[in-house]
Amino acid sequence: MAAPAHPPTPLLELRAVSKSFEAVRALREVSLTLYPGEVHALAGENGAGKSTLVRIIGGEHRPDSGQLLLSGAPAGFSSPREAQHHGVAVIHQEPTQFPDLSVAENVFMGRQPLRSGRRVDRREMNKRSSELFAQLGVPIDPLRPTRGLSIADQQIIEIAKALSADARIIVMDEPTAALSSLEADRLFGVARKLAEGGAALLFISHRLDEMYTLCDRVTVLRDGAVVAAGEVMADIDQDALVRRMVGRPVDQLFPQREATTGDEILVVEGLTRTGVFNDISFSVRRGEIVGLAGLVGSGRSEVARAVFGIDPHDGGSVRVRGVELPAGNPRAAIDSGVALVPEDRREQGLILELSIERNASLARLKAVSGKGIVSRSAERSLAREWADRLGLKSGALSDPVATLSGGNQQKVVLGKWLATEPSVLIVDEPTRGIDIGAKVEVHTLLSDLAAQGMAILLISSELPEVLGMADRVLVMHEGRITADLSKNEASEEAVMYAATGSAA
Amino acid sequence: MNRLRALFSGREMGIVGALIVVVVVTTTVNPSFLSAQGIHDLFLNASIIALLAIGQTVLVITRNIDLSVGSVMGLTAFLSGQLFINDHGTPVILVLLAGIALGAVCGAFNGALVAVAKVPALVVTLGTLYVFRGLDYGWATATGVQQVNADQMSPSFLAFGSGSLLGVPNLTILAVVVLAGTAYALHNWRSGRELYAIGSNPQAARLAGIPAGRRVFTAFVLSGSLAGLAGVLHASYFGTINASVGNGRELAVIAAVVVGGVAIFGGSGSVLGAALGALLLTTITSALPILGVPAFWQRAVDGAALLLAISLDRAVMLRLATKLREQRSASRA
Numbered sequence: 001m002a003a004p005a006h007p008p009t010p011l012l013e014l015r016a017v018s019k020s021f022e023a024v025r026a027l028r029e030v031s032l033t034l035y036p037g038e039v040h041a042l043a044g045e046n047g048a049g050k051s052t053l054v055r056i057i058g059g060e061h062r063p064d065s066g067q068l069l070l071s072g073a074p075a076g077f078s079s080p081r082e083a084q085h086h087g088v089a090v091i092h093q094e095p096t097q098f099p100d101l102s103v104a105e106n107v108f109m110g111r112q113p114l115r116s117g118r119r120v121d122r123r124e125m126n127k128r129s130s131e132l133f134a135q136l137g138v139p140i141d142p143l144r145p146t147r148g149l150s151i152a153d154q155q156i157i158e159i160a161k162a163l164s165a166d167a168r169i170i171v172m173d174e175p176t177a178a179l180s181s182l183e184a185d186r187l188f189g190v191a192r193k194l195a196e197g198g199a200a201l202l203f204i205s206h207r208l209d210e211m212y213t214l215c216d217r218v219t220v221l222r223d224g225a226v227v228a229a230g231e232v233m234a235d236i237d238q239d240a241l242v243r244r245m246v247g248r249p250v251d252q253l254f255p256q257r258e259a260t261t262g263d264e265i266l267v268v269e270g271l272t273r274t275g276v277f278n279d280i281s282f283s284v285r286r287g288e289i290v291g292l293a294g295l296v297g298s299g300r301s302e303v304a305r306a307v308f309g310i311d312p313h314d315g316g317s318v319r320v321r322g323v324e325l326p327a328g329n330p331r332a333a334i335d336s337g338v339a340l341v342p343e344d345r346r347e348q349g350l351i352l353e354l355s356i357e358r359n360a361s362l363a364r365l366k367a368v369s370g371k372g373i374v375s376r377s378a379e380r381s382l383a384r385e386w387a388d389r390l391g392l393k394s395g396a397l398s399d400p401v402a403t404l405s406g407g408n409q410q411k412v413v414l415g416k417w418l419a420t421e422p423s424v425l426i427v428d429e430p431t432r433g434i435d436i437g438a439k440v441e442v443h444t445l446l447s448d449l450a451a452q453g454m455a456i457l458l459i460s461s462e463l464p465e466v467l468g469m470a471d472r473v474l475v476m477h478e479g480r481i482t483a484d485l486s487k488n489e490a491s492e493e494a495v496m497y498a499a500t501g502s503a504a
Numbered sequence: 505m506n507r508l509r510a511l512f513s514g515r516e517m518g519i520v521g522a523l524i525v526v527v528v529v530t531t532t533v534n535p536s537f538l539s540a541q542g543i544h545d546l547f548l549n550a551s552i553i554a555l556l557a558i559g560q561t562v563l564v565i566t567r568n569i570d571l572s573v574g575s576v577m578g579l580t581a582f583l584s585g586q587l588f589i590n591d592h593g594t595p596v597i598l599v600l601l602a603g604i605a606l607g608a609v610c611g612a613f614n615g616a617l618v619a620v621a622k623v624p625a626l627v628v629t630l631g632t633l634y635v636f637r638g639l640d641y642g643w644a645t646a647t648g649v650q651q652v653n654a655d656q657m658s659p660s661f662l663a664f665g666s667g668s669l670l671g672v673p674n675l676t677i678l679a680v681v682v683l684a685g686t687a688y689a690l691h692n693w694r695s696g697r698e699l700y701a702i703g704s705n706p707q708a709a710r711l712a713g714i715p716a717g718r719r720v721f722t723a724f725v726l727s728g729s730l731a732g733l734a735g736v737l738h739a740s741y742f743g744t745i746n747a748s749v750g751n752g753r754e755l756a757v758i759a760a761v762v763v764g765g766v767a768i769f770g771g772s773g774s775v776l777g778a779a780l781g782a783l784l785l786t787t788i789t790s791a792l793p794i795l796g797v798p799a800f801w802q803r804a805v806d807g808a809a810l811l812l813a814i815s816l817d818r819a820v821m822l823r824l825a826t827k828l829r830e831q832r833s834a835s836r837a
Contacts, residue, residue, distance in 0.1 A: 060711070081713030096708035098701045100771035109701050109712045112694050119692040148828025275826055 009072045010035050011200040012057070012088075012169050017066030019052055024405065026052040028225045029066065034169060034200035039191060041211040041233065042204045043245055044221035050204055051093075053221070054173050057202070058090035059083030081110075089167030091158045093174045093204075097146040104129040104142035107160045132160040137186045151297035152179050159187065163194075170194060171202045176210060177296050177461070180500040188214050206462065208238055220244045254468030255447045261471070262286030265455040266338070266424045268307060270316035276302050277479035280316070284424065284455040289446065291470030291490075292459045294499050299479040300459045301343050304426050307457075308340040309333045320424060334363065339417035343428040343459075345406075349413040352402040356392075357383035359401050359412050364419045386415035391441060407438025414445065425449065428459040443469060463492055477501040515765035518816075519780040523787060530791040537794055544673060548741070550786040551675035554779040555734045556753065557760040558679075558686050559727035561778040564761055565690075566720050567703040567770030568618060568625040573731040573757055575636035576610045577750030580735030582640055585652030585745050588661070596661050600736050607732015608725050610636055615724030619717040633754065637747075644747040654743035665740025675737055679779070682730065686775045695719060703770020759806055760785050763813040785809065 016029040027049045034040055044050050055061040056068070059077030068075055070086055077083040083090075097106050104126045105112075113128065115121040129142035138156045140149070146157065155175055162170050172191070176184040191214060195201055203215055211218060212233060218241065220228035228236070228244050236244075264283040271280040277299040284290045294300045305311040307318050312328035319325070320336045333340075342348035350359055360383040361368050368378040383397050390411040395403070401412055410430060417425065427446065431439045446469065450456050460466050466473055473490040475483040475498035483498035531538040556573050563570050580603035587594045587602060610632070617628040644650055654662055667674050690696040702709045702716045709716050739745045764781025766773025785806055792802055 058711075079713070080711050081715065084713045090711075092711070096705060096711050098704035098708055098771065100704040100767070101697075101700055105697060105701075109709075110694065110698065110714050112697065114694070117692075118694075120694060120697060145828070148825060 008036060010069070011071055013067075013069040013072075014053075014056075015067040015069065017053075017056060017063040017068070019056060019061060019063050026224050027056075027063070028223075030221065030224070030226050031229065032202075032219055032226075033230055034202060036168075036198045036200055037195050038216045039195050039201040039203055039214050040230070041215035041218040042202055042221065043211065043218055043228075043241065045245055048221040048245070049224040050221055051173065052224075054090060054171050054202075054204070057083070057088060057169070057171055059088070084165060084167075087166070087168035088171070089162035089165050089169070090171045091155070091162055091173060091175050093177065097149075097154050097157060099145065099147035101146060102143055103140055103146055103149075103157060106146050106157050107132065107142075107164055111165060128164065129160065132163055135163070136160060136190060138183070151295075152183055155179065156183075159190065163190075168199050169202075170199055171204075173204045174206065175203075176205055176207065179295075181496070182500075184210070208241065211241075212238070222247055254465075255444050257447045257451060259288060259450065259471045261288040262453065265321055266307075266457070267319045267322075268303075268316070269319075271303065271306060271313055271318065272315040273302065273306055273311065273313045277306075277476075280481055282474055282481065282484070284457055286423075286455055287450050287453050288472065289450050289456045289458055289470050291466035291473040292457060292476065293463065293466045293473055293495050294476030296461060298476040298499065300476050301428050302479075303476070304340060304428050304457065304459055307333075308338060308426060310340070334420060337421075337423035339363075339420055339422035339425050341410075341413050341417055341425070341427045341430060343432070345409055345413050349416075350401050350409060353400055355398045356387070356401055356404070356412055357397045360386055360416050360419065363416050367419075382419055383415075386419055390415050390418075390445065405434075405438070407434035407441070410434055410438070410442060414442070418449075422454065424455045424457070426457045426459070429461060430458070431460070431462070431465060463495060466490075466495070467492065475499050516774070516777050516780055519764065519777065519784050523780070523784050526784070526787050526791055530794050533796075534794045537791070540671070544668070544671070546783075546787055546790060547676040548673040549790065550783040551673065551679040552734045552737055552741070553753070553756060553760060553786060554679045554782040555682060555730050555737070556757040557764065557778040557782045558683055558775045559730035560757050560761050561764070561766050561773060561775045562686065562690070562699065562723045563625070563720075563727050564758075564766050564768060565703045565770055565773055566699050566723055567706065568720055568723065569629060569758070570611075570614060570625070570724065570727045570731075571629040571754045571758075572610065572614060572632040572636055573727065573734075574750040574753035575633050575640065576607050576728055576731035577735035577738060577753060578640045578747065579610065579636050579643075580604075580606050580732040581739045581745045581749040582643060582652075582735075582747055584661075584736050584739040585656070586643075586647065586649065588657045589649060589652065592656070593658055594661075596658070596664050596740075599661060599740075600733065603732045603736035604729045605732070607735070608729040610732070611725040611728015612721070614728065615721035618724065619721040637751075640747045651744065651746045652739075657739070657743065661740050662743050665737065665743070675741060678733075678737070682733075683775055683779050686726075690775060695722075699723060700771055703767075704772070756785065756806070757782075759810045763809055765813070765817065767817070781813075 010033040012034040014030060014032040016031055017027055018029055019027040030053060042050055042053065052061065056063050059080045059082050062076065062078065075086065098109065107129050108125050112120040113124040126142045133140050136156055136159060140153055140156065159175065175187060179187065191201055205211055215233050217230045218228060218233050218236065219226060219230050222245060262285055264285050266284040268283065269281050272278050280303050282290065292300050302311065306313045309325060309328050309330040309332065317324050320338060323336060325336060326332050357380050361379045364382065365374060368375055368382055380397060387397060392411050393408055401409055404412065430442050446456060458466065458469055467490055471487050473485045473495060474481050475495050477499055478501060482501060483494065485494055527538060536542055560570060560573065583603060583606055584599050587599055614629055614632055617623050618625045664674055669677060690699065698714045698719055701712065701714055702719055706716065735750065738749055760782035761778045762768055763784060764777035766778055788805055788809065789802055792805060793799065
């Protein structure tokens with residue numbers, strides 16, 4: 001469906017909206033129009049400002065400048081509640097459930113059907129939840145607690161929430177990231193039905209084919225600014241769309257390199273953690289980059305955590321250079337040369353309030369201290385060395401890490417672990433939320449490290465990154481490895497096929 | 505039947521079980537423990553702490569805590585005494601309302617600091633624990649009234665505190681009414697359900713459009729009001745008060761709440777559980793001397809009950825989590 005020739009009043013219009021977080025300009029004069037009956041794609045790399053835009057529409061953030069119009073009338077949301085009252089529903093990328101409460105309560109929280117005496121009508125609530133889930137084609141027991149549900153099921157609950165609220169403006173922030181293709185198709189059916197009913201949908205996805213299947217128009221953000229404004233999807237081909245998003249041809253994003261691999265350094269055999277992952281076996285050789293792909297919630301990060309010893313495992317073994325690591329002991333893993341750069345650098349990788357040099361030396365305190373007392377000068381020279389090698393852009397090394405950009409923070413985490421001179425490096429989402437330039441630098445760094453003989457396990461949700469970087473790709477689905485693909489075999493289709501557990 | 509089962513979920517039944525064990529063991533040692541008078545005393549003693557536990561539960565469900573309840577209680581107990589010194593014939597209902605009102609003001613002060621100024625509840629109420637107690641002592645010193653005795657209070661007030669209706673102590677009736685009302689609201693009202701949501705995932709609660717600040721503020725006012733009521737009841741029951749009434753009560757209350765199965769990090773638990781927890785701890789306290797356990801072991805036994813309850817919760821939680829995960833992967837396979 002193309003945009004109508006004489007567009008009706010847009011349901012939602014953003015005019016020149018800007019938003020900054022301290023020094024970072026997240027959005028620069030962004031404009032966006034959503035018409036009733038359309039599915040509008042919002043495209044852009046991680047860190048382009050999509051999430052900020054979503055938060056502004058959802059009432060979580062207020063714009064610094066610019067205007068927001070609802071059906072032509074100026075409006076502004078000061079809270080998510082207000083946005084909801086105006087018919088806005090945001091389906092968040094990371095589902096936000098109440099684990100202690102029942103599924104039905106999660107769907108209707110704050111909007112529960114009432115019976116006499118202003119009492120919550122549980123029977124009605126459960127019945128309507130069941131109906132919503134039937135409509136979505138996913139039978140979830142409305143009475144069970146939400147704790148323990150898969151990400152995909154939680155995503156379905158989010159969608160049920162939006163449906164139950166009769167939302168007119170529905171924002172879906174990567175709703176398919178954790179869904180199988182069957183579940184995604186079902187979701188598209190629902191999305192189209194909503195649009196036909198006069199709602200406006202803003203759809204965010206990293207899968208281009210989904211945008212072409214579902215969306216009518218597309219707005220592209222890059223570095224917080226609009227680089228394509230509401231263009232008709234059919235008029236813009238895939239290559240052109242990618243160029244807009246990335247600002248350069250894609251093949252330059254990944255360094256070319258010839259892998260020369262040696263002995264197996266990391267060998268994982270039959271690793272199992274009941275209910276989380278099962279019978280995981282793989283090995284990484286010297287100089288090799290092994291990609292670990294899979295949907296969110298497939299157990300990738302959990303495997304990495306168990307290999308490193310942060311989480312315990314119930315069965316199987318992890319060997320580094322032939323020596324078995326004790327289960328659940330990160331210290332032993334570090335001592336035998338394993339380093340883990342965790343998924344969430346702000347929560348797990350850094351202590352934001354501490355200085356760059358303090359953070360950089362954390363994993364090597366023994367090396368920078370004498371007689372148990374940390375030497376500031378040794379700490380500083382260690383930090384200085386790695387800051388130079390990684391091309392860290394910062395003020396003083398004594399500045400708190402919180403003042404750095406995402407890309408530079410990631411370099412500090414990498415530097416912290418590289419300082420331990422590991423032989424096995426596990427990186428979990430190394431480029432999430434950092435800009436393109438920094439991304440290229442991280443990729444180059446990883447490929448240099450592999451060339452120097454490091455064994456690297458790369459976990460990433462970004463398929464192009466895995467395909468571009470890895471010599472071999474392991475794919476996980478529901479806690480199992482479902483494919484081990486060589487560089488030649490690994491295509492976007494093959495990986496997605498294995499990641500969604502589609503029957504062969 | 506289903507309703508009854510839902511009312512007494514696993515956790516409440518566990519406490520009732522423990523209660524029966526304690527009562528049976530104690531009664532075999534001394535049969536008078538289970539006499540009509542014995543039961544009467546048991547409920548009477550548990551009533552005040554149960555009232556405090558109900559208010560505390562509402563807060564703990566939202567991932568907050570109120571450490572100032574003992575001090576609020578002391579303040580309103582002293583207020584009752586002062587009212588009678590001013591006018592020996594002050595009507596009982598007026599004293600009750602004044603106590604509740606003063607408690608509500610204290611709760612509102614806590615709530616404003618937590619909900620508006622966004623200071624963590626633990627810090628705020630630790631502060632007001634000392635501030636309210638200080639006001640209490642200051643008031644006593646300023647008026648020169650160190651202690652108020654029974655003969656200074658009105659007979660109808662004292663009769664209310666020690667009286668019963670059809671054999672049930674007045675204080676227990678009051679506690680049961682408050683319990684039923686709070687349980688009803690938590691279970692049936694939107695705002696009640698929202699308290700659970702706030703404690704279960706504060707960020708998600710905000711995204712769901714729940715006015716978290718207002719709800720938490722209300723919970724503090726409720727907790728304060730009940731502490732205020734408890735102070736007045738303490739005065740009418742014991743007939744003697746000074747400025748140190750309720751000293752250290754907050755920890756006994758929190759112990760009762762935790763033993764009663766309320767998750768200390770919010771999101772789950774019931775006021776019935778907390779009230780039963782209060783009854784269990786009170787019963788243990790009364791049973792110890794009969795069983796020949798020296799009084800100084802009392803606190804240690806309370807602490808042990810608390811640790812046992814938390815360990816059991818943790819074990820059950822882990823088992824449940826594994827079960828839910830397995831159930832889900834089985835249904836997907």
